[in-house]
Amino acid sequence: MGLLTDIFATGTGNLITSLAQVADQFITTDEERNTFKMQMASLVQQRESEIELTIRSEQRAKQAILSAELNQDDKFTKRARPMLVYFGLLMIATNYMFFPILSRFFSVDTSPLPDLPMEFWAGWSGIVATWCIGRSAEKIVGTNRVTRLVTGKKATEVVG
The missing domain is CATH 1.20.58 (Methane Monooxygenase Hydroxylase; Chain G, domain 1)
Incomplete structure (x- = not known):
């Protein structure tokens, strides 16, 4: 999963940077900025974990199909x-x-x-x-x- 994580992390890292720049225009205090960054990091982590779960479930399904095909009569x-x-x-x-x-x-x-x-x-x-x-x-x-x-x-x- 390292390669896929790197690919998605690169894309999400750019997205976070862009969102942070937009948010900096509207957020005035450091406390609000830190809260925003923590919430964004949490959302990104949640999305990456959903993507990883999806990839793993697809791999399990492919393995089950392959095993069923090999074991059929x-x-x-x-x-x-x-x-x-x-x-x-x-x-x-x-x-x-x-x-x-x-x-x-x-x-x-x-x-x-x-x-x-x-x-x-x-x-x-x-x-x-x-x-x-x-x-x-x-x-x-x-x-x-x-x-x-x-x-x-x-x-x-x-x-x-």
């Missing part, structure tokens, strides 16, 4: 990434193996067949990398305390 969701990997392999095989073989043996013209777009390669390689990292993390869940905390699995539930 929905086979389709668990198989979504592998299915996309296999679909990408099918597209690659079709584009770079199947059609060239057809063109060689059956005299089918494949010259208008375009290369797979860069977006395909970027998306597919990202999915493959995520899947590989996730599977590796699942396999070492029995020995890695951090991974157990994220996935919610116990040390005895090693995935094979």
Whole structure:
């Protein structure tokens, strides 16, 4: 929270300085000025604490969602990434193996067949990398305390 506190503190510090300059025009005694500064500091502290509580509750909600997704028994969701990997392999095989073989043996013209777009390669390689990292993390869940905390699995539930 240090970075966020610094960011918000910088903004609120400038706001307090501006408000203090305006208030100095209307407040005449030192006692009123000190009371004003104390009340402003209290309001700023209260607002910063509300912001921090909001950020923490969002982080807890995200962690709960991630844990629920990892622990669910929905086979389709668990198989979504592998299915996309296999679909990408099918597209690659079709584009770079199947059609060239057809063109060689059956005299089918494949010259208008375009290369797979860069977006395909970027998306597919990202999915493959995520899947590989996730599977590796699942396999070492029995020995890695951090991974157990994220996935919610116990040390005895090693995935094979």
